[in-house]
Every structure is written in structure tokens, then in C-alpha cells.
Amino acid sequence: MKKHNFSAGPCILPQDVFKEASQSILDFNDSGLSILEISHRSKDFVDVMDEARSLVLELLNLEGKGYKVLYLQGGASMQFLMTAYNLLENKAGYFNTGTWSAKAIKEASAFGEVIEVASSKDANYNYIPKGYKIPKGLDYLHCTSNNTIFGTQMKEFPKVDSPLICDMSSDIFSRQLDFSKFDLIYAGAQKNMGPAGTTLVVVKEDILGKVSRQIPSMLDYQVHISKSSMFNTPPAFAVYTSMLTLRWLKKLGGISAIEKLNEKKATLLYSEIDLNPLFKGFAATEDRSHMNATFSLVNEDLKETFDAMWQEHGINGLNGHRSVGGYRASMYNAMTIEGIAVLVDVMSDLERKA
Numbered sequence: 419m420k421k422h423n424f425s426a427g428p429c430i431l432p433q434d435v436f437k438e439a440s441q442s443i444l445d446f447n448d449s450g451l452s453i454l455e456i457s458h459r460s461k462d463f464v465d466v467m468d469e470a471r472s473l474v475l476e477l478l479n480l481e482g483k484g485y486k487v488l489y490l491q492g493g494a495s496m497q498f499l500m501t502a503y504n505l506l507e508n509k510a511g512y513f514n515t516g517t518w519s520a521k522a523i524k525e526a527s528a529f530g531e532v533i534e535v536a537s538s539k540d541a542n543y544n545y546i547p548k549g550y551k552i553p554k555g556l557d558y559l560h561c562t563s564n565n566t567i568f569g570t571q572m573k574e575f576p577k578v579d580s581p582l583i584c585d586m587s588s589d590i591f592s593r594q595l596d597f598s599k600f601d602l603i604y605a606g607a608q609k610n611m612g613p614a615g616t617t618l619v620v621v622k623e624d625i626l627g628k629v630s631r632q633i634p635s636m637l638d639y640q641v642h643i644s645k646s647s648m649f650n651t652p653p654a655f656a657v658y659t660s661m662l663t664l665r666w667l668k669k670l671g672g673i674s675a676i677e678k679l680n681e682k683k684a685t686l687l688y689s690e691i692d693l694n695p696l697f698k699g700f701a702a703t704e705d706r707s708h709m710n711a712t713f714s715l716v717n718e719d720l721k722e723t724f725d726a727m728w729q730e731h732g733i734n735g736l737n738g739h740r741s742v743g744g745y746r747a748s749m750y751n752a753m754t755i756e757g758i759a760v761l762v763d764v765m766s767d768l769e770r771k772a
């Protein structure tokens with residue numbers, strides 16, 4: 419039985435993408451060769467890379483605005499380091515809104531002064547800080563748009579005079595934003611755009627080349643730009659599968675269409691969390707994420723019963739992260755409203771039985 423996968427990442431991808439990707443493992447483009455065995459320099463693969471890049475600019479509405487798209491390796495975690503390596507000369511500002519932000523701060527601290535502009539650590543990151551003051555003269559300001567572990571999401575982004583960098587690993591392509599407000603966006607593919615193994619970087623070229631240190635080639639954005647993400651062998655299958663997911667999204671009507679669906683999904687689940695007296699939400703209501711909903715049972719004695727019920731209904735990956743506990747339902751783009759309805763039904767069933 420196909421499961422309803424609520425995992426936080428790696429996670430659900432569209433069923434059609436799984437089908438096409440598996441077909442291409444056997445025979446890619448009727449070439450008699452597998453996508454796994456063709457040269458990354460072959461025309462077939464160069465076309466994949468080109469399309470994967472142009473779909474990103476098209477979907478984010480960033481065409482002709484000075485941005486370059488890179489498909490790199492090392493995960494979003496490598497970007498914690500790479501952003502600072504390439505851009506931090508004196509001081510940078512960071513929002514500390516969760517585990518991933520804190521890790522980004524730790525990596526950047528090796529390269530210059532890091533100013534924590536705002537933090538929600540005092541409340542185990544259950545809200546997005548507001549009313550902060552941003553210092554002048556920063557090399558950049560770094561934020562995390564969606565806090566995957568805690569289930570909070572930034573609804574507004576600060577206006578700054580310095581470059582704005584955003585880790586969008588867990589909500590890229592899920593909602594409309596003015597993406598041109600950001601100078602560098604990065605995202606590990608495995609949350610909302612593809613399989614693990616590649617990391618998307620969208621960078622405005624004019625912010626690069628300003629630090630005085632020497633940057634190792636593999637960590638230098640300008641090197642990867644000049645080689646069109648093929649400085650070394652790219653993670654070909656991960657890029658290919660990401661491209662298929664982006665094609666799927668475009669066919670569906672792009673970000674504005676998926677955003678409407680994501681809103682419906684989130685509303686359905688959060689209404690149940692709020693109305694069902696057996697459950698309580700973790701994140702502050704106004705900061706709730708449309709991608710990862712965190713909640714728990716009011717009475718932990720019901721845990722065994724509830725866990726058995728959702729597992730019986732083919733639900734997978736609902737356990738919360740150890741730093742929050744309870745449950746986390748990830749509702750990425752490929753999750754259907756029917757999938758959410760299965761979970762909501764199980765939750766209301768529990769209320770009837772308890």
C-alpha cells in the first residue's frame with residue numbers, strides 16, 4: 419500500500435516524478451542508456467541542467483534580474499559555510515530562529531563577526547521574533563524562511579540596505595514572495611524540490627567577489643558560475659529529478675497555484691489541531707508554518723492509541739523532532755489535500771473514541 423508520507427525530509431515528491439525518474443533509470447530519452455550512466459558533458463544532460471536552471475528563474479520570477487542558478491553538493495549545511503566564506507569580510511547579521519539558523523551562525527563565526535539580530539531561543543523557537551533593530555553596515559543579513567523542526571515560518575522579511583540571504587530549504591517554491599528582495603537564496607533539494615544530493619543556490623552575481631580572502635575553488639560561487647555548475651561532476655540524478663519536479667510544478671500553474679493548495683492543506687490541519695481538545699499546537703499561531711505543522715497530545719497517555727491509529731491508516735513520518743517532541747506533519751508541495759484529510763480523520767476519530 420502506498421503510504422501518506424508526512425516526513426520532514428527526504429520527503430514526499432510527486433508520484434508522476436517517481437514514475438518518470440524510474441523510467442529514465444532504465445532508458446533515458448530513448449537513448450538506450452540510463453540517466454545514471456550518461457556523461458554529464460553529453461548534450462542530453464547539458465539540456466537537463468539548462469532546463470533545471472531556467473525553470474528556477476521562471477518559477478521564482480527572477481529572469482533577467484542578474485541572478486545565477488547553481489546546483490551544488492554538500493547540502494544546505496555546506497551553504498552555512500559557503501555563504502560566509504564568500505561574503506563575510508567584517509560583520510554579518512543573523513536571525514536565530516531555530517536549529518538550522520543556529521548552525522549557520524556557528525559556521526559563519528569562523529569568518530567574521532556575527533551579530534544575532536533577533537532570537538527566539540528563549541522559547542524553544544516557537545515563534546518568529548518581531549520588533550528587532552537591524553544594525554547598519556552589515557556584509558549581509560541571513561534569515562531562515564521556514565523553521566522545519568519547530569514549525570514556524572517568516573511571513574514578512576526585513577527591509578535592509580545590505581544583501582539579504584535566506585535559507586529556504588523547507589519552503590522554497592511553496593508560496594509567492596518577491597524573490598528579487600533576496601540576494602542569495604539556498605535550499606537543500608530534499609525538502610520541496612527533489613531528492614537529497616543537490617543544493618539549489620540562486621545568487622545575484624553583483625554581490626560576489628568582494629571579500630579579500632582566497633576561496634578554495636569548490637567553495638567559490640564564482641568558480642561554479644563560470645563552469646555552469648559543472649566544475650566537477652554534478653549530482654546528475656538529483657538535478658534531473660529536481661528538474662522533473664519543477665516541470666510538474668510549472669504544469670500545475672506554478673507557485674501561485676501551489677500556494678493556494680498549500681493554504682487549504684494548512685487550514686484543514688490547523689483547524690483540527692485547534693478545534694480538537696486532545697491536541698495542542700506548538701508554534702505561535704501567527705507564525706505557523708504552512709509546510710511543517712508541529713503539535714502534541716494534551717494527554718500523553720493517548721500516545722500509544724494514536725500512534726497505532728495513524729500507522730494503521732498508512733501514515734508515515736509523523737513523529738516530531740526530538741528537540742520538540744510530539745508530532746510534526748510536513749505538508750510539502752507534493753502532499754495532497756486527500757493525504758491531509760486522512761490525518762485529520764484519524765485525529766477526529768481519536769476524539770470520538772477517547
Ligand SMILES: *Cc1c(COP(=O)(O)O)cnc(C)c1O
Pocket residue numbers: 427492493494495496518562564565566585586587588606607609
Ligand atoms: C534540512 C534543512 C537544512 C539542512 O539541510 P542539509 O541538506 O541536510 O544540509 C538546513 N536548513 C533548513 C531550513 C532545513 O530544513
